[in-house]
Amino acid sequence: MREAMANAEVGDDVYREDPTVRRLEERVAAMLGKEASLFVPSGTMANQLALLVLTQRGDEVLVGEGAHCLWYETSAAAVLGQLQLTTIGRGGFFSADDIPPALRPAADWNPRVTAIAFENTHNRAGGRIWPLAQRRAALERARSLGLRCHLDGARLCNASVASGEALESLCDGFDTVSICLSKGLGAPAGSMLASSRDRVDEARRWRKRLGGGMRQSGVLAAAGLYALDHHFSRLADDHRNARILYDALAPYGALEPESNIVMLDLRGEQSAEQFCGRARDRGVLATAFGERRVRLVTHLDAPTAAVERAANILSELAASR
Ligand SMILES: Cc1ncc(COP(=O)(O)O)c(C=O)c1O
Known part of the structure; x- marks a missing residue:
């Protein structure tokens, strides 16, 4: 990995001129079955960019108990997106039937519930994997109710290897997906946010606004590519x-x-x-x-x-x- 980093071809990624970052972004988008993806410094930034591009200031976002974006991201959703996060379900997971009661009637005094976040595997639940049928049913219900859906897939590669379900299938139906190249995959830094091209373009603006636009970040992207090649199946x-x-x-x-x-x-x-x-x-x-x-x-x-x-x-x- 160190050798791959040392040999990485680089350019200025703020100008979208780093070929290694672009290669990583294209590769991850294809792996996750999305139009585009964005290389960001951390999983926290990937999650927060997702919430920022899926919501408006003052919205409410539904999350499972113990969600990373609620517990461990220093209230970023409140500070950056001015969002209210509300937990539903138990132990990090929720059912399709948990969603409708969490929605609120349209009224001037009610927040608009516009998005929902799943976490797979679930960190606080002990690396548990969303049961397939429950995930699909909850996702389908959320979509039918007009919610935008984010998947915090910091450890999605673990979920894929453990369950045998392909990454693309695990991401199917989600508007935005974050995955971490650090953690189990073993890169020193870096996460990806995958979505539609428009949303990724908007996330790129937010990344710059938050100080996450990096220059010759191909050095780090090379570590990510190496991790995907060599550390996924292990x-x-x-x-x-x-x-x-x-x-x-x-x-x-x-x-x-x-x-x-x-x-x-x-x-x-x-x-x-x-x-x-x-x-x-x-x-x-x-x-x-x-x-x-x-x-x-x-x-x-x-x-x-x-x-x-x-x-x-x-x-x-x-x-x-
Ligand atoms: C489920 C989950 N999401 C997001 C993150 C955030 O990743 P990072 O530490 O790269 O900000 C973590 C980190 O442990 C995590 O467990």
């Missing part, structure tokens, strides 16, 4: 490694993983913060995701042997309470 290794963690930690409160995230609900006295501190001292990085919940993520820098060592350390710590 996500299956991360999913297998997540099972290793689960098998070791199931007696201590681990939830069964569907992709590369394992949630551990501690049962003893120690808090998630204490547990993560002890794990860090023994060389294992984990994130506290609540008072008692710990998030463990497998990725390409953690080969199976390292995951096995981590599983031993973590189960020892979980057992010690």
Whole structure:
């Protein structure tokens, strides 16, 4: 990947003259079945650009519980888009029938509910994948009610590899889709926003407005292309490694993983913060995701042997309470 970055052909992407960025944008648009895509620095920016191009100031956007764009994007939807986000459903997912009651009658005092965001895989739900039939039914209902639909696909490649469903099919019916080249795919930075050409052009203006227009960003795009070529199918290794963690930690409160995230609900006295501190001292990085919940993520820098060592350390710590 470093070699691909060093050898990347570059130009000024603010002038749309970087051939490597353009190649990446065309490739991702085709992969996701959309007209165009845009290279952006982060998944947060991709999500926020999507909301900005799908809505008007003052609109309301429906999201699942624990949505990344609600929890972890420093209120960007409120600050940038002046949007109100409202959660529906449970555990990050919602059904078709959850949508109509969340819509509001047209009245001067009601916000206009104009968009809905799905997240697949769902981070706070522990990397869970939207069940196919439920996703299709919810998407169809949302569309029939006139909502614009965004897919936060930061880990969509994980969803594709784990479920066997093609990316294009996972994106079908969504107006905008974000995916991350960092995270499991292993690029140092970069995410993509895919949509219609008009919306991507509008998102490009917003990207510049927010300071995300980059010059010789082909160096980063080359890492993204390399990641798509070499790190996509190997996500299956991360999913297998997540099972290793689960098998070791199931007696201590681990939830069964569907992709590369394992949630551990501690049962003893120690808090998630204490547990993560002890794990860090023994060389294992984990994130506290609540008072008692710990998030463990497998990725390409953690080969199976390292995951096995981590599983031993973590189960020892979980057992010690
Ligand atoms: C579901 C989801 N969406 C978006 C993001 C944002 O990505 P970034 O950290 O690149 O801003 C993340 C990051 O963890 C995520 O988990």
